[in-house]
Amino acid sequence: MPPTRDSSGTLRLSGADLSEVSGGTGTPLYAYDIGAMAQGARALQAAFEGQKHLVAYALKANTAGAVIRTFAAEGCGGDVVSGAELRVALACGIAPEHIVYNGVAKTDDEIDLAMSSGARGIGALLVESVEEIARVEARAQAVGRKARIGIRVNPSLDLAGKTHAHIATGHDRAKFGVPRDDATAAAGLIEKSAHLDLVGVSAHVGSHFNTVAPYVESARVVFGIVRSLRDAGRARSLEFVDTGGGFAVDYAGDASPPLPTPADFVRSVRAAQREHGIDDLALYVEPGRCLVAAHGVLVASVIQSKVTATGRWLMIDAGMNDLLRPALYQARHRIVPLRGDAPEAAISWRVVGPVCESSDDFGEHLLPRDPPGQVAILDAGAYGYSMASNYNGRQLPAEVFLRDSRVVGHTVRVSPEAWAQARARAGT
Ligand SMILES: Cc1ncc(COP(=O)(O)O)c(C=O)c1O
Numbered sequence: 240m241p242p243t244r245d246s247s248g249t250l251r252l253s254g255a256d257l258s259e260v261s262g263g264t265g266t267p268l269y270a271y272d273i274g275a276m277a278q279g280a281r282a283l284q285a286a287f288e289g290q291k292h293l294v295a296y297a298l299k300a301n302t303a304g305a306v307i308r309t310f311a312a313e314g315c316g317g318d319v320v321s322g323a324e325l326r327v328a329l330a331c332g333i334a335p336e337h338i339v340y341n342g343v344a345k346t347d348d349e350i351d352l353a354m355s356s357g358a359r360g361i362g363a364l365l366v367e368s369v370e371e372i373a374r375v376e377a378r379a380q381a382v383g384r385k386a387r388i389g390i391r392v393n394p395s396l397d398l399a400g401k402t403h404a405h406i407a408t409g410h411d412r413a414k415f416g417v418p419r420d421d422a423t424a425a426a427g428l429i430e431k432s433a434h435l436d437l438v439g440v441s442a443h444v445g446s447h448f449n450t451v452a453p454y455v456e457s458a459r460v461v462f463g464i465v466r467s468l469r470d471a472g473r474a475r476s477l478e479f480v481d482t483g484g485g486f487a488v489d490y491a492g493d494a495s496p497p498l499p500t501p502a503d504f505v506r507s508v509r510a511a512q513r514e515h516g517i518d519d520l521a522l523y524v525e526p527g528r529c530l531v532a533a534h535g536v537l538v539a540s541v542i543q544s545k546v547t548a549t550g551r552w553l554m555i556d557a558g559m560n561d562l563l564r565p566a567l568y569q570a571r572h573r574i575v576p577l578r579g580d581a582p583e584a585a586i587s588w589r590v591v592g593p594v595c596e597s598s599d600d601f602g603e604h605l606l607p608r609d610p611p612g613q614v615a616i617l618d619a620g621a622y623g624y625s626m627a628s629n630y631n632g633r634q635l636p637a638e639v640f641l642r643d644s645r646v647v648g649h650t651v652r653v654s655p656e657a658w659a660q661a662r663a664r665a666g667t
Pocket residue numbers: 297299300318341443445446447483484485486525526527528529
């Protein structure tokens with residue numbers, strides 16, 4: 240559940256008072272409701288009804304062990320994009336066969352690791368170019384294993400204006416995927432190799448689409464390719480089709496009409512899969528954001544206010560190094576006080592972080608005239624901590640994990656002293 244405010248004006252996440260959960264780590268602090276994440280995963284699983292499927296949680300959204308273990312316990316697999324993400328997925332109990340690996344530039348070591356994990360390697364290495372096929376084939380030969388390959392197709396759609404340009408991936412000018420016109424030839428290369436098995440065809444059209452239309456359009460490209468391969472008597476080893484992630488999140492909290500739910504996305508692609516007569520294949524999806532964003536907040540302390548002729552500024556201790564999305568994607572997150580929300584007494588504050596960049600700016604927000612001691616930045620559970628950095632010599636934020644009103648774990652911050660010592664040693 241997103242945080243709620245009780246009758247005394249206290250902001251609570253998973254029932255816990257957010258100002259009391261830091262366990263002494265202080266702010267900036269990410270707090271997550273992992274019980275609510277589990278519920279979201281269950282609701283999404285239910286949308287598949289009897290259909291063979293895999294919810295491959297996109298780890299890039301949030302790589303915390305407590306989060307990944309929660310999804311693994313709900314029967315989810317993982318979508319990884321690096322050897323390190325693959326390692327954390329395995330360490331958190333996701334079975335190798337339930338992992339798909341996207342990435343335009345997998346190194347030989349990463350390919351070897353994927354092929355060597357478990358009895359048969361991971362579920363699929365999703366190749367993103369025709370050229371990558373020969374490299375995976377050479378590694379399979381060297382490692383002495385047959386590689387399980389999926390083709391990530393670039394559906395080449397016109398996505399202008401449908402989401403932010405930085406997170407639109409399924410268009411002609413994007414680096415991602417095998418161009419749709421080359422997909423059949425790519426399948427041919429895989430099928431004729433003694434070292435490769437073609438097990439899947441996938442696409443990920445991009446992230447944060449507010450309607451199901453681009454997602455279904457992209458899925459139809461995948462399904463169409465599979466249909467025509469089968470019509471030609473090919474692709475007999477196929478096990479799954481994968482329609483990627485990208486389900487929307489209502490960051491403003493007031494979408495009207497309400498945004499489609501993850502289950503709505505799944506129901507729409509299931510219908511298209513049936514139409515293509517390929518519903519014997521498992522349907523894989525790769526959601527990240529929709530499973531975690533709303534169930535995480537970034538708690539920050541107000542350091543300083545400043546009133547100038549041009550505006551009222553609130554400087555908080557969380558910056559773009561803690562939550563990059565506003566600077567990177569011009570994303571807007573709601574910001575609310577931890578205690579005593581009184582919207583009628585609110586005035587507009589420009590909330591900014593401590594980093595020496597003008598883009599370290601969370602925008603204008605209605606907050607009490609007397610600046611609150613602490614604020615929560617909402618919907619920060621996805622692409623928050625996972626994009627955090629030490630820029631400006633700042634520590635990575637702390638994390639706290641909540642379930643049923645209880646704190647079930649913390650991530651401890653690396654001290655500024657340790658960071659300074661490590662950088663001082665650099666190059667010595
Ligand atoms: C290949 C792939 N799959 C899935 C996702 C997850 O997208 P989202 O978090 O929007 O669901 C991404 C996001 O970048 C991706 O690149």
